[in-house]
Amino acid sequence: MKTLWEVKSMSMTRRDLFKLAGVGALTASIPSVGFSAAERVKKAEAILPPSKGSRVVVCGGGWAGLTVAKYLKKENPNIDVVLIEKRPNFFSCPISNEWLAGLVSLDFISHDYNQPASKYGYRFINAVVVGIERDKRRVYTNHGYIEYDYLVLAPGIKYNYDAWFKGDKNMAYYTKVNYPAAFIPGSEHLALKRKVWEFEEGDFVITVPPGAYRCPPASYERAAMIAYVFKKNNVKGRVIILDPKEDIAPKGPGFRAAYEQLYLGIVEYVPKAQIKEVDPVNKVIKTTAGDFKFADANLVPPHQAGELVWMADLIAKDKDGKPTGWADQDPLTFQAKADPRVFLVGDVIGGVPYPKSGHMGNSQGKIVAKIIASRIAGKDIKPTLPDNTCYSMVNGEPQEAIVINVTYDYNDKEKKIVPKPKVINERSESLAKATYEWAKSMYKDMFA
């Protein structure tokens, strides 16, 4: 009789299991002293034997990568799916602002990677991807390499502190540690929560990044939630939002109403505040809308596609040949323009009118899984378009939220994806309830 694992992971043998279990030993066998990082990668050994069928390696176990891994297995259980993720557990950025304000527990937004790997039968490898060789179809991790037939890159975003500090790594480090952006899950969120709850008085500045960035409403929601904490605890503090845009978007009227009706004198919104200089040591930000001194801050630098897309040399270039910062993929199939074996999904993608959101990553993940499964089956399918829903909590007592839903049409004549947004700017308790229902259904879709 087959074990549960054998049933769920048909192509894995006892020897493979032994190899996986021996991952630590394998790492130790790669000499580290006297070898450069590049040499270490060259000396790496395979973590898994070549696959008997088709293997898809998914790099990044966030909203997009988790969805691709699960839905590939649902499409075809015989596909050998490997998910590589550097974090030991999952922390959700969606609902993290509610957690920041003490409205939900850490449990609600934390999940384990074992449950979906076990339930859907893909392999979860807790490792850091350190190199990609597309010509050899190999992904290198800190434990060794893995070969693929198809590769999915879903590493999310990275911060571009160079835009502020022109390569001064010490200033970037100082800023990251003292005024964390908290747009990438992990310690930064815990640090931000500590800062908000320990804040005594003065101006708490939030910078909104320019250009494309993860979750456009997140900073406005965060401002409302921090203002709620200050109001509730009678803190003599103000939340100053420095926004390079001309106005709040999306859900501008909803956020404005909340700031004016719930947090008058607490939230100050400053439009057209493009950053000219950040001086974290003297706690000053110089912008095109004036200079702002702060007592504490949530300094969010510009965003770019996560490192793995740069590593794979799949970043788009503008007309002058400069990197745009975002992936160069087909807008409908998410396939890398430079490599039909690679798919790019989630926040990394560029050149499309899709917001960088968890809902969007989940929706794209299902489409990409269908496309890869049909390629493996030797068929071509017409890709569908993703959709987006994004709730923002603006009040804590009672809990009230606003929402935007977006579907998309494809204009075949102009070869353009056209967004069709529907916004509810009137905050309500029923939308707050719907926020949590949405989150639960998303977590269930990725984990349970």
Ligand SMILES: Cc1cc2nc3c(=O)[nH]c(=O)nc-3n(C[C@H](O)[C@H](O)[C@H](O)COP(=O)(O)OP(=O)(O)OC[C@H]3O[C@@H](n4cnc5c(N)ncnc54)[C@H](O)[C@@H]3O)c2cc1C
């Ligand atoms: C405060 C805040 C609130 C938000 N609220 C919402 C919301 O209400 N609704 C919504 O839909 N979206 C929201 N978002 C946006 C959402 O979090 C992101 O859009 C979503 O996480 C993107 O999914 P992703 O899979 O592309 O990236 P991620 O979820 O970041 O996943 C990328 C994964 O790749 C891993 N990784 C990166 N590099 C490597 C490597 N070298 N090796 C191994 N693993 C690697 C990372 O550890 C990470 O787990 C919010 C974001 C923030 C910051």
